[in-house]
Amino acid sequence: MKTIEFINVTKRYDDLLAIDKVNFTIQAGELFGLLGPNGAGKSTLLSMLCGIVNIDKGDIKVGGYSIKKNPKQVKRAIGYVPQELAIFENLSLRDNLDYFAGMYHLKGKSKKERIEEALALTGLQERHKDKVKKLSGGMKRRLNIACAILHHPEVLIMDEPTVGIDPQSRNHILAFTNQLNKQNGTTIIYTSHYMEEIQSLCDKLLILDEGREIINGTKEEILRSVIDETTLKIRVVNKKPEIIQRIRGLKDVVEAFFEEDNVKVIVKSRDYKIEDVLMILRESGSQIINMTIEQPNLETVFLSLTGRQLRD
Amino acid sequence: MRTLVQINKELKYFKSSLLSFLFFFVIAPIVLGLLYGALYERMLTPDIEINPIKIFIAETEGDIYLPLVRQLLATQELDFIDLEKVPPNEIKRMTRTNSSSLGIKEEEKTVQILNYGPGSPEKSIVKNLVFPLITTLSYLDVQNMTSEQRTELIQQYLLLSNKDFTTIEDVAVVQKLTSYQLMVVSVYIAMSFFITVTFVTNFLREKESAVLCRLFSIDITKKSIYINTVLAVFIISLMLVTTHSFIAYHILLKTKFSFLEMFILNIFHAGFLAGLYGACIGLFGSEFLFKTIIISLLSIIMFLGGSFYPIDTNPNLANFVYLMPNYNLLKLYEGIFLDFSLEELIYPLSFMFGAIVVLFLVGMYKFSVREGSIC
Numbered sequence: 001m002k003t004i005e006f007i008n009v010t011k012r013y014d015d016l017l018a019i020d021k022v023n024f025t026i027q028a029g030e031l032f033g034l035l036g037p038n039g040a041g042k043s044t045l046l047s048m049l050c051g052i053v054n055i056d057k058g059d060i061k062v063g064g065y066s067i068k069k070n071p072k073q074v075k076r077a078i079g080y081v082p083q084e085l086a087i088f089e090n091l092s093l094r095d096n097l098d099y100f101a102g103m104y105h106l107k108g109k110s111k112k113e114r115i116e117e118a119l120a121l122t123g124l125q126e127r128h129k130d131k132v133k134k135l136s137g138g139m140k141r142r143l144n145i146a147c148a149i150l151h152h153p154e155v156l157i158m159d160e161p162t163v164g165i166d167p168q169s170r171n172h173i174l175a176f177t178n179q180l181n182k183q184n185g186t187t188i189i190y191t192s193h194y195m196e197e198i199q200s201l202c203d204k205l206l207i208l209d210e211g212r213e214i215i216n217g218t219k220e221e222i223l224r225s226v227i228d229e230t231t232l233k234i235r236v237v238n239k240k241p242e243i244i245q246r247i248r249g250l251k252d253v254v255e256a257f258f259e260e261d262n263v264k265v266i267v268k269s270r271d272y273k274i275e276d277v278l279m280i281l282r283e284s285g286s287q288i289i290n291m292t293i294e295q296p297n298l299e300t301v302f303l304s305l306t307g308r309q310l311r312d
Numbered sequence: 313m314r315t316l317v318q319i320n321k322e323l324k325y326f327k328s329s330l331l332s333f334l335f336f337f338v339i340a341p342i343v344l345g346l347l348y349g350a351l352y353e354r355m356l357t358p359d360i361e362i363n364p365i366k367i368f369i370a371e372t373e374g375d376i377y378l379p380l381v382r383q384l385l386a387t388q389e390l391d392f393i394d395l396e397k398v399p400p401n402e403i404k405r406m407t408r409t410n411s412s413s414l415g416i417k418e419e420e421k422t423v424q425i426l427n428y429g430p431g432s433p434e435k436s437i438v439k440n441l442v443f444p445l446i447t448t449l450s451y452l453d454v455q456n457m458t459s460e461q462r463t464e465l466i467q468q469y470l471l472l473s474n475k476d477f478t479t480i481e482d483v484a485v486v487q488k489l490t491s492y493q494l495m496v497v498s499v500y501i502a503m504s505f506f507i508t509v510t511f512v513t514n515f516l517r518e519k520e521s522a523v524l525c526r527l528f529s530i531d532i533t534k535k536s537i538y539i540n541t542v543l544a545v546f547i548i549s550l551m552l553v554t555t556h557s558f559i560a561y562h563i564l565l566k567t568k569f570s571f572l573e574m575f576i577l578n579i580f581h582a583g584f585l586a587g588l589y590g591a592c593i594g595l596f597g598s599e600f601l602f603k604t605i606i607i608s609l610l611s612i613i614m615f616l617g618g619s620f621y622p623i624d625t626n627p628n629l630a631n632f633v634y635l636m637p638n639y640n641l642l643k644l645y646e647g648i649f650l651d652f653s654l655e656e657l658i659y660p661l662s663f664m665f666g667a668i669v670v671l672f673l674v675g676m677y678k679f680s681v682r683e684g685s686i687c
């Protein structure tokens with residue numbers, strides 16, 4: 001099984017420091033998310049892992065092999081789905097797969113089987129004879145992935161595989177990624193600037209901004225470490241001042257106040273007792289119209305750590 | 313193994329645009345070449361038609377030069393001359409009544425040409441043959457020559473005079489390609505460079521470079537990627553060049569040549585195209601830069617190498633032509649059509665071989681040290 005270690009990785013493009021001393025480890029079998037806004041350096045980091053661009057300082061190791069010293073061993077273990085479409089527009093789907101299968105040293109019967117398998121996994125069997133240029137954007141994205149899994153890589157690196165496509169293809173790709181990780185045990189590095197995708201898909205993640213690590217850990221750790229408070233927003237008619245006092249008296253409540261027509265209650269951690277708050281409101285005769293719980297999410301994590309929105 | 317995969321893929325791409333390839337790299341160059349050939353042909357041969365001319369000759373006993381003049385004008389090469397012997401007292405009248413004729417007589421070792429009509433090209437030709445002959449003969453001991461010696465003398469004289477209206481030119485002139493051969497070959501050589509341009513452009517297209525990025529992530533060295541693609545382009549170029557040679561030179565122009573020699577030349581030709589391809593994919597990263605530079609470069613090469621006009625007409629540039637691939641390729645095609653010996657072709661052969669090797673190696677070096685870009 002292959003652990004992936006990023007050791008003090010640094011990359012500079014002229015006077016732009018694209019990656020600045022990034023250190024982290026991905027355990028074998030993880031579905032690891034790499035989150036960051038445009039230009040954060042996600043693709044640069046992955047390109048270095050794949051041996052496409054050189055590492056200025058530091059090293060990346062896959063299963064103990066350094067990409068600098070043993071690129072062969074590293075490259076054999078990985079499958080790479082580039083952010084841009086890396087397929088031939090003028091060839092058919094099958095010819096594309098055939099070409100890359102050949103590049104992965106597959107031959108004869110096993111090559112045919114792997115091509116069928118990749119077509120099936122990405123749901124493209126019916127279109128296998130069509131020229132790529134006739135496909136929809138989502139199908140091209142799926143083919144882009146299919147080309148990277150022919151050789152059954154132990155590590156699959158996916159750079160924004162769902163960018164700019166319809167929800168149907170997107171769900172297909174997310175489900176496929178999850179399946180590959182859970183059923184085949186493939187280690188997956190998944191990059192996106194959609195925090196919802198990373199949040200629903202990945203167990204562990206790293207947030208990158210301007211080439212620097214912002215935070216790194218399991219999803220829960222990250223969410224909890226940054227925001228240990230949850231906000232309940234309850235819209236009521238007939239608000240009475242004494243309810244604020246009573247709510248403040250509850251355990252784990254940090255603060256309670258009126259905000260226009262809403263009662264806002266900030267509770268510590270995520271172990272809040274929503275029933276208690278509702279009980280107080282009902283006993284005081286307030287009528288509840290609407291209620292929202294503002295869950296912490298990666299967007300708010302990013303916001304609180306960098307002071308900026310994840311997406312501009 | 314992967315070379316085959318690469319070639320197979322290139323062939324599929326090639327097949328998918330086979331028609332446009334055949335049009336641009338086989339049919340169009342032939343049509344253009346024939347067109348240029350026709351223009352060139354007209355440029356070289358101004359339309360002068362030689363009409364028959366009547367020559368009255370009044371030969372008498374004791375004439376020294378006239379028998380030889382008669383013999384000269386009677387040679388079969390000058391078949392537009394219609395000789396007629398007339399009595400000396402008739403010659404003036406006869407010549408006068410036929411204004412497009414000439415009369416020739418000898419008086420006291422002097423040959424006279426009588427002309428009563430307007431001048432004509434035919435008359436000039438005859439005068440230009442006769443006067444120098446007399447001048448030459450006046451230095452020789454004509455009277456004591458045997459008839460064989462005289463015939464020999466006339467033949468020599470005709471050769472020396474080397475007038476281009478006679479068919480004897482063939483004997484004296486160096487072998488040359490016909491206008492059509494010359495132009496079909498030159499135009500094809502020039503247009504074949506665009507096979508390279510097409511494939512390089514294809515390689516540099518954004519999507520293809522993302523493919524390159526994917527290839528860099530596969531356990532295959534940059535060197536093999538390079539060799540594979542160059543080899544694939546070589547094979548496709550060879551197919552196109554061979555097809556063109558067969559159709560243009562064998563079928564259309566009906567030129568006689570050895571197929572084996574032609575195939576070897578085609579290998580050199582395709583090799584150069586592939587070598588140029590290799591150098592370009594090694595040196596260029598962006599399509600725009602590549603196109604700007606390659607178009608300028610090819611224009612210069614075509615100009616200096618004389619692809620669209622006969623280079624020999626411009627002596628100022630004659631020194632550069634030996635460094636131009638198109639000129640050297642042209643020399644090789646010429647060598648095959650005219651059956652030159654290997655020694656005569658050693659320079660263009662070595663030049664082309666050297667160029668192929670240098671281009672290939674430069675491309676390979678630049679390609680292997682080039683860092684990929686993120687995609």
Ligand SMILES: Nc1ncnc2c1ncn2[C@@H]1O[C@H](COP(=O)(O)OP(=O)(O)OP(=O)(O)O)[C@@H](O)[C@H]1O
Pocket residue numbers: 013014016018036037038039040041042043044045083160193685686
């Ligand atoms: N070849 C290059 N030369 C100079 N700068 C580059 C080059 N490639 C990338 N960069 C810069 O490096 C930074 C990181 O780019 P990168 O593509 O890795 O970001 P990203 O996180 O993948 O962004 P996106 O979400 O838009 O894909 C950017 O500021 C980019 O402009």
Ligand SMILES: [Mg+2]
Pocket residue numbers: 042043044083159160
């Ligand atoms: Mg990116």
